[in-house]
């Protein structure tokens with residue numbers, strides 16, 4: 076994976092840049108010794124690493140503005156960083172960049188139950204947003220599996236999803252407003268506590284812009300009252316295609332479960348060994364969860380089980396107690412961890428039309444044989460967001476390269492099936508060079524034109540999202 | 555001009571010597587008046603893909619909404635964001651197109667539970683002001699590949715590009731619905747009642763007040779579940795007096811009326827105000843203080859969306875709009891002039907003027923997507 080050559084004039088001015096940043100931030104908020112900046116050298120895409128020039132941890136919107144103003148004036152690239160859990164290399168530094176971390180922007184600024192929103196510092200973790208409103212019976216719906224660690228800032232930048240987004244939508248559907256600082260230090264409010272911001276939908280563009288348009292410092296998020304209850308069922312099938320058909324029938328029947336999760340044999344076996352979830356011996360497993368009062372849940376599950384029975388299941392398991400429900404989810408929730416025990420893995424994130432599921436799974440199987448690498452499939456079946464996990468051995472020369480080549484083939488397959496490269500993890504550096512498989516050059520031009528407007532100097536996270544060759548002219552002009 | 559294909563449309567735009575006024579069904583003449591050659595999208599019509607089991611629909615932008623709704627109804631599905639039909643309110647004729655719905659991000663009462671039009675959009679194809687054919691998003695339900703220009707195009711009223719194809723997430727039509735109606739509450743109590751309902755676990759899909767002040771709360775789903783939640787919600791709302799319960803047929807009629815804001819059709823001027831629900835009563839107080847003769851207010855979205863109708867002279871309306879805008883600027887929110895004489899639409903900005911930084915960003919985007927300024931120029935004010 077290629078990254079642009081660092082700007083040597085920036086590298087040579089490190090001392091001056093650090094001193095300027097120190098002049099506007101409290102002691103300890105500028106991290107610049109080589110040993111310390113190592114902490115910021117990568118995100119969760121750990122295959123790529125590069126220590127930044129330095130890192131700053133501002134504690135207010137004003138401090139963020141001061142930092143950006145200086146970087147803008149000195150022509151120093153800035154990479155915003157939440158918790159560093161991006162799987163796409165979204166917060167991967169370049170040697171000439173300042174990492175702007177949101178770790179000190181964690182306050183709950185306002186909670187308003189009558190109007191059903193919460194306003195928080197963007198560095199607050201996803202789970203602790205729900206934590207702040209839970210006692211009142213509320214929750215923040217988007218729930219990425221990384222929710223214990225990941226920050227709202229990162230969620231907004233990546234437009235993150237979660238297991239429950241079939242019913243509740245992803246980040247963009249639950250975001251009402253932000254305070255954002257533009258690269259030149261201008262502070263701007265977009266949206267607010269009301270449901271629809273006026274004018275062009277700038278909030279909609281900022282969400283998912285991967286830290287390239289501005290630095291989000293505060294966010295207003297929609298909160299919802301918790302459902303009365305939720306309960307999963309587990310279904311095992313002896314054929315992927317049959318499991319896919321069952322999902323289609325459930326959706327067609329007019330039930331909208333809150334989650335429909337799918338696992339294939341490798342994932343079933345591995346997670347079962349790892350977690351002791353007691354999963355059946357089968358090719359495909361579905362976990363379907365519905366919400367409501369006990370009677371509502373019974374009624375929905377009866378309908379779903381009826382449909383499942385028509386598809387010749389190997390096993391149907393209802394959860395009668397909380398403990399049984401937890402056991403059904405146990406394996407699914409530990410899927411990434413379990414696979415991590417048997418191999419290094421790369422987690423893909425393409426989305427496909429649900430109807431092409433059987434074809435795509437078959438092709439992935441063929442690619443797996445061709446490359447000689449095992450693939451586990453675990454994904455959000457209701458919305459077609461796949462997470463193929465390619466297993467490789469990081470210590471074996473050539474394995475990572477083969478894994479990447481296979482990953483690229485799978486993602487192209489997703490696009491060719493009518494889907495896309497990434498459903499929730501973002502492009503970052505990981506999928507950057509595949510963008511031209513999904514979009515024509517002029518489509519990318521249109522997207523880059525948006526960045527031109529927000530960040531004319533192309534200093535914010537400039538080496539991400541767009542193939543380097545496409546963004547080269549703009550990045551060079553900026554230097 | 556009425557191009558019959560996307561490439562024809564691109565050619566028309568490339569060759570356009572001057573401003574174009576883009577029109578779908580012509581049922582929603584919202585925005586500042588635009589001078590320009592009329593460009594009709596009706597030639598770009600038809601459903602290109604509909605997969606009920608994947609909840610996805612792809613249609614050309616000029617497709618009549620009625621055609622789409624009929625196709626969805628056949629599979630017991632619908633556009634869940636219930637786009638309003640503006641014809642009764644605005645006194646327009648013609649057949650609304652889906653492109654007009656998207657261009658205006660037209661979203662009805664169910665927005666509080668399922669989101670707006672923009673939340674159901676999966677992809678767009680459009681032609682920008684240079685005549686370049688562009689696409690963004692796609693037809694799958696989760697997609698974060700690159701910037702979300704789908705959102706940018708939704709609600710841009712054609713000022714950034716002419717939509718040629720749009721894809722949606724559609725949803726199942728529920729088995730039944732019911733409505734609780736509470737009467738005799740003042741605006742503050744009405745908002746409190748709606749907040750209590752929306753703050754319950756009972757999935758209220760509509761929370762509106764009629765001009766009479768009656769609070770309407772909608773529940774949808776399977777019959778047993780709706781029956782259960784009608785009872786449960788009545789218990790939650792016990793402090794607000796006894797509720798009348800409307801059955802499915804009465805509910806459907808009521809919500810169509812609320813969605814289409816039929817009650818204000820007789821007014822010459824209609825404003826749409828968006829604030830957070832608890833600021834709604836303050837907005838109503840501004841309307842009262844302005845003493846505009848015979849003003850009527852219908853609210854939606856838990857009280858955060860206010861439709862204000864008046865037949866006062868334009869001069870008084872200008873004053874009312876100014877007062878409301880000043881109020882919204884202080885509490886957070888905005889005022890759009892939906893129905894007004896051409897004179898009034900020239901006298902005041904149709905959309906609430908934005909703070910300087912946002913206005914700069916918006917005009918920067920317009921300059922990029924439409925450098926010649928030929929697509930509905932001035933419609934959104936900038």
Ligand SMILES: Cc1cc2nc3c(=O)[nH]c(=O)nc-3n(C[C@H](O)[C@H](O)[C@H](O)COP(=O)(O)OP(=O)(O)OC[C@H]3O[C@@H](n4cnc5c(N)ncnc54)[C@H](O)[C@@H]3O)c2cc1C
Pocket residue numbers: 118119154155156157158159160161162164165166177197218219220221224225226227228229230231232233234235236237238285286287289290291292411499500501536
């Ligand atoms: C085990 C695991 C499970 C995961 N599960 C899911 C899942 O279920 N669903 C899902 O969607 N994702 C998932 N992810 C991916 C990741 O957690 C999300 O992308 C998350 O939103 C990243 O948040 P972060 O705070 O860690 O951001 P970072 O990794 O720090 O940054 C992500 C991006 O946000 C930008 N950014 C950060 N802060 C700001 C700011 N203040 N202003 C502007 N831009 C900013 C960065 O520049 C970068 O481009 C998972 C990751 C892991 C490791």
